[in-house]
Amino acid sequence: MPELPEVEVTRRRLAPVLVGRRIRRARVSGAAPLFLTPAPLLARRLRGRVARAVRRHGKYLLFELDDESRLVIHLGMTGQLFSSAARSPRLLSATARSALSPEEQASFRPDVHTHLRLSFEDGGPEVFLRDVRRFGRALHLAPGESHPRLERLGPDALRVTAGVLREVTRGRRAPIKSILLDQARIAGVGNIYADEALYRAGIRPTRRAGRLSAIDCDRLAGALRFVLRRSLETGGSSISDFVAPDGRDGRFQDERRVYARAGEPCLACGVPIRRMVVAQRSTHYCPRCQPR
DNA sequence: CACTTCCCCTGCAAGC
DNA sequence: TGCTTGCAGGGGAAGT
Numbered sequence: 001m002p003e004l005p006e007v008e009v010t011r012r013r014l015a016p017v018l019v020g021r022r023i024r025r026a027r028v029s030g031a032a033p034l035f036l037t038p039a040p041l042l043a044r045r046l047r048g049r050v051a052r053a054v055r056r057h058g059k060y061l062l063f064e065l066d067d068e069s070r071l072v073i074h075l076g077m078t079g080q081l082f083s084s085a086a087r088s089p090r091l092l093s094a095t096a097r098s099a100l101s102p103e104e105q106a107s108f109r110p111d112v113h114t115h116l117r118l119s120f121e122d123g124g125p126e127v128f129l130r131d132v133r134r135f136g137r138a139l140h141l142a143p144g145e146s147h148p149r150l151e152r153l154g155p156d157a158l159r160v161t162a163g164v165l166r167e168v169t170r171g172r173r174a175p176i177k178s179i180l181l182d183q184a185r186i187a188g189v190g191n192i193y194a195d196e197a198l199y200r201a202g203i204r205p206t207r208r209a210g211r212l213s214a215i216d217c218d219r220l221a222g223a224l225r226f227v228l229r230r231s232l233e234t235g236g237s238s239i240s241d242f243v244a245p246d247g248r249d250g251r252f253q254d255e256r257r258v259y260a261r262a263g264e265p266c267l268a269c270g271v272p273i274r275r276m277v278v279a280q281r282s283t284h285y286c287p288r289c290q291p292r
Numbered sequence: 293c294a295c296t297t298c299c300c301c302t303g304c305a306a307g308c
Numbered sequence: 309t310g311c312t313t314g315c316a317g318g319g320g321a322a323g324t
Contacts, residue, residue: 173294
C-alpha cells in the first residue's frame with residue numbers, strides 16, 4: 001500500500017534507471033480506469049521521449065519529459081514500478097510465484113498484471129508498471145496542461161508543520177484521522193502513517209479535529225514528519241505489496257507500533273492495541289497511550 | 293459546504 | 309479438499 005514513503009522510495013530508485021534514456025517503445029495494456037489517457041494515445045505520446053526528471057507530490061509521481069509534457073502515475077493500492085534489472089520474486093504474488101520454476105522466479109517476466117512496459121533505445125533494462133488491483137492511475141499531460149487531481153492536492157506531508165495542521169483542523173468536526181487521510185488537506189498520508197503518527201502524538205484517531213490544541217498540532221506535525229522520514233530511511237513499509245523498483249523490501253514494518261498489531265501489547269505500556277473502523281479504514285490505537 | 297457511505301479490484305487467509 | 313466469506317484500502321462519486 002504505497003503511501004508517501006513508498007512512493008518517494010520508488011521515485012528515488014526508479015529515477016537512476018529511467019532519467020536520460022530515450023523510450024523506444026511503450027506497450028500499454030488494459031483500459032480505463034487505470035489509464036485515464038487512452039492506452040493507444042499514451043503509447044504514442046511516450047514513444048521517442050526522454051524523462052528529464054521524476055518528481056513527487058503526495059502519492060503522485062510526475063515524470064517530466066523532454067517535450068515539456070508529463071506522465072503522471074498514482075500507484076493506488078498495489079501499483080509497482082520497477083526495472084527489469086531488479087530480479088526479485090517478491091514482485092509477483094505468492095500464487096503467481098509458485099507457478100514458476102526457480103529459473104523463472106529469478107527474473108521478471110511481464111504477466112497479466114503488467115500494464116505498462118517501457119523499452120529504451122539503448123537496449124538496456126526495461127521499466128514496468130504492474131498493478132494487481134488496478135486502483136492505480138496513469139495519465140499523460142500535454143505541455144502546460146494540468147489535472148484536477150493534482151490541483152486539489154494539499155501541501156506535501158513530508159514538510160507538514162504545526163501551522164498547517166492548525167489550519168486544516170480548525171473548526172472541523174470530523175475525526176482527526178479523516179483529516180489526515182484527506183489528500184486535499186495534506187498530501188501523502190495513508191492508513192499506516194496516520195495510525196503511526198497519531199500513536200506517537202498520543203492522540204486518539206477519533207478525536208474531533210477541531211478539538212486539537214496547539215500543542216497537539218505541534219506534536220502531531222512532528223510525529224508525522226518523524227514516521228514519514230524514518231520510513232523513507234528504512235526503504236518504506238513492505239507489509240503486503242510494496243517492493244521498491246530495485247526489488248528490495250522496505251523495513252519500516254518492523255518499526256510500526258500500532259498498525260496491524262490489534263491484540264498485541266503496546267510497546268510502551270503493555271495494554272493490548274485495539275482495532276476499530278474510522279473513515280472506512282481499519283484503525284489501530286493504544287487505549288492508554290492515546291487516551292482521547 | 294462538510295462529512296459519510298459506497299464502490300471499484302484481486303489475492304489471500306480463515307472458516308466450514 | 310474445496311468452497312464461501314471477509315478483509316485489505318486510495319480515492320472519486322454519490323448520498324445525507
